[in-house]
Amino acid sequence: MAVNGAANGSSAANGSSGPTRTVLVTGGAGYIGSHAVLQLLAAGFRAVVVDSLENSSELAVRRVAALAGDHARNLSFHKVDIRDEDALDAVFASTRFDAVIHFAGLKAVGESVQKPLFYYDHNIAGTINLLKVMAAHECKKLVFSSSAAVYGSPKNSPCTEEFPLLPHNPYGRTKLMAEEICRDIYRSDSEWRIILLRYFNPVGAHPSGYLGEDPRGVPNNLMPYVQQVAVGRRPSVTIFGNNYATKDGTGVRDYIHVLDLAEGHIAALRKLFDSSSNIGCEPYNLGTGKGTSVLEIVNAFEKASGKVCLV
Numbered sequence: 001m002a003v004n005g006a007a008n009g010s011s012a013a014n015g016s017s018g019p020t021r022t023v024l025v026t027g028g029a030g031y032i033g034s035h036a037v038l039q040l041l042a043a044g045f046r047a048v049v050v051d052s053l054e055n056s057s058e059l060a061v062r063r064v065a066a067l068a069g070d071h072a073r074n075l076s077f078h079k080v081d082i083r084d085e086d087a088l089d090a091v092f093a094s095t096r097f098d099a100v101i102h103f104a105g106l107k108a109v110g111e112s113v114q115k116p117l118f119y120y121d122h123n124i125a126g127t128i129n130l131l132k133v134m135a136a137h138e139c140k141k142l143v144f145s146s147s148a149a150v151y152g153s154p155k156n157s158p159c160t161e162e163f164p165l166l167p168h169n170p171y172g173r174t175k176l177m178a179e180e181i182c183r184d185i186y187r188s189d190s191e192w193r194i195i196l197l198r199y200f201n202p203v204g205a206h207p208s209g210y211l212g213e214d215p216r217g218v219p220n221n222l223m224p225y226v227q228q229v230a231v232g233r234r235p236s237v238t239i240f241g242n243n244y245a246t247k248d249g250t251g252v253r254d255y256i257h258v259l260d261l262a263e264g265h266i267a268a269l270r271k272l273f274d275s276s277s278n279i280g281c282e283p284y285n286l287g288t289g290k291g292t293s294v295l296e297i298v299n300a301f302e303k304a305s306g307k308v309c310l311v
Helices: 031-042 058-074 085-094 109-114 116-136 170-188 222-230 258-273 294-305
Strands: 022-026 046-051 075-079 099-102 141-147 193-199 201-203 255-257 281-286
Touching: 022 031, 031 046, 031 058, 031 099, 031 258, 046 058, 046 085, 058 075, 085 116, 099 116, 099 258, 109 116, 109 170, 116 141, 116 170, 141 170, 141 258, 170 193, 170 281, 193 258, 201 258, 222 294, 255 258, 258 281
Parallel strands: 022 046, 022 099, 046 075, 099 141, 141 193, 193 281, 201 255
Antiparallel strands: none
16 A cells, blocks of 8 residues: 555546546545445555544554455555645645545534534535535546435435435534535536435444444444443443334434445446436435334344343
8 A cells, every 4th residue: 555645547447448547535544435445446446545534543544455455556545634725736636536535524413513613614614625626636526425414304214315405413514515515516517427425324344344433432323332332342332212103112223334335435436437327416315225223233233242232
């Protein structure tokens, strides 16, 4: 792996006799980003990761390189905060990118309520900087990491892309605002091809165990919290709420495995590169369409691990 460096050149379709396509991955050292980078490499793309490492670690990039085997030669990393326009521009000046997958941003709902300006600065200002630099370098293909949080609390299930967009918190609003910015950019310049991927609840890890979700501080999601209890880093899991209108009274969410989510990004990229598709700026939900309760998740983890997580 080339750290703080990037290979030049790209073009032509992967799977053809032409050169490998090069994709910039913002936030590629994070949980979802690192799994997506590994899948990108396996699919024959060249991946250049930029990440500020504020909520991630370069170790994840190194582990991706180790898992990628011979494909690791197509991976490089820059420690760059996308809010730093000059630093980001330097990355684009060093490499011609065929497309960008944009993961970089903050994602804790509770923290966004406590620190809304912090979230608007990272998620909105960062996205604007990225889009400005992309435009300046004539890179107009984007896969944006959005969220099902843009729907708020849908009244029906499964949730489709046509549902009203009514986010309940600053985090969800930053995702919706970024989507609106993308839509406005496409309306102003039809050369842009943008796919907005609205995730539900990513869980799981690479089967090697080398990659997974290991957030700094107290986890904001159920699965990493249960995992930390199982390995003894936390004493127990407390379930809040037992009177939801569900089969066991606990909250139900649509959980999608992180590798399936990563494959969704590969599919989105391939669609961006398909000249026969009239993309524009399109949203797609990424989920299973099936709900699993909090208690079902905890019970299943206890059964699989042999560890007691509830007390």
